[in-house]
Amino acid sequence: MDNNNTSTQTIANLYGLDGKKLQRQYRDYLSEFKDWEYLEQSTKWLVYPQNIGKRLSIDEIALSQGELYTVVTNKKAKGRAGSIVAIISGTKSEEVIKYLKKIPEGKRRLVEEITLVMAGGMKLIAKKSFPRAVQVIDRFHVQQLASDTVQDIRVKYRWQALELENEAIKTAKNNNYQYLAEVFSNGDTRKQLLARSRYLLFKSPDKWTSSQKERAGILFKQYPMIKDQS
The missing domain is CATH 3.30.420.10 (Ribonuclease H-like superfamily/Ribonuclease H)
Incomplete structure (x- = not known):
């Protein structure tokens, strides 16, 4: 006799039945689930x-x-x-x-x-x-909390960068000159640097790509607190 477990969906597929309906019927009528002594408290x-x-x-x-x-x-x-x-x-x-x-x-x-x-x-x-x-x-929970802290700091700095840029754009407009955002050596503006760094901060440094290593170097130089919390 075969004692291997078989799902109701597998049986339904084999006999051309509705899997969900078979599952309900098994639960409600065949399995004695309703007569389970712990049903009420479960x-x-x-x-x-x-x-x-x-x-x-x-x-x-x-x-x-x-x-x-x-x-x-x-x-x-x-x-x-x-x-x-x-x-x-x-x-x-x-x-x-x-x-x-x-x-x-x-x-x-x-x-x-x-x-x-x-x-x-x-x-x-x-x-x-x-x-x-x-x-x-739980060490995984500790790691998650540390990661969340770093991301919170990054987001805070990004909002600051956005506010400063908006103010700079407004000032440039009021004084009739074109605003030019600061661009770092890797081609990121400040707000792009903070946005794009999100992914590398989730990864271990030994798994960073060459571009992520470059971005991390710039990020940590500009924002030492992020490095200290990483």
């Missing part, structure tokens, strides 16, 4: 105490229609079956803590490490729910 919270481990991760994820859920996973499972420890609707600390405490305290106290994002709410959830766990900040 839109708010689900916990799987049997999946808990020594090293967990907690994060907020946008799922259905952009609604945020707090998800706790077992890092040892690496995204495979048995990864999810809890999935809870919303990110309010008190609500998440309440549902996580449905996991027996003995199991929660076995957790030695929990990886989380840099948010006060997440820290409180981790502290109250897994009191013995060492909190580790």
Whole structure:
């Protein structure tokens, strides 16, 4: 007997059926989903105490229609079956803590490490729910915050450059002379330099092209603060 998983869409294609309709019929009539003992609570919270481990991760994820859920996973499972420890609707600390405490305290106290994002709410959830766990900040989140900071500085300087250019154009017009924008050695004007640098700031310097290296050199010379934050 073949025990491999097959999607409803694959079956529908094989027999010339409407895939979405087959999926609904399977969910509503064949799968016994409506008789699931956790159906009523499943839109708010689900916990799987049997999946808990020594090293967990907690994060907020946008799922259905952009609604945020707090998800706790077992890092040892690496995204495979048995990864999810809890999935809870919303990110309010008190609500998440309440549902996580449905996991027996003995199991929660076995957790030695929990990886989380840099948010006060997440820290409180981790502290109250897994009191013995060492909190580790997600390095990818740290990198994202650093990148966002650099981009914010770049955007601020670009708005300043646009305002200065508009003032210079206005002054030139009022005094009957042609405005000529400053052009750097790579052919960028100041506002172009700040706009076009967006892409290189997302990349590691060792992946810059020759033109990006040239642009970065000019950018960092003109705006040392961007270099300091990179």
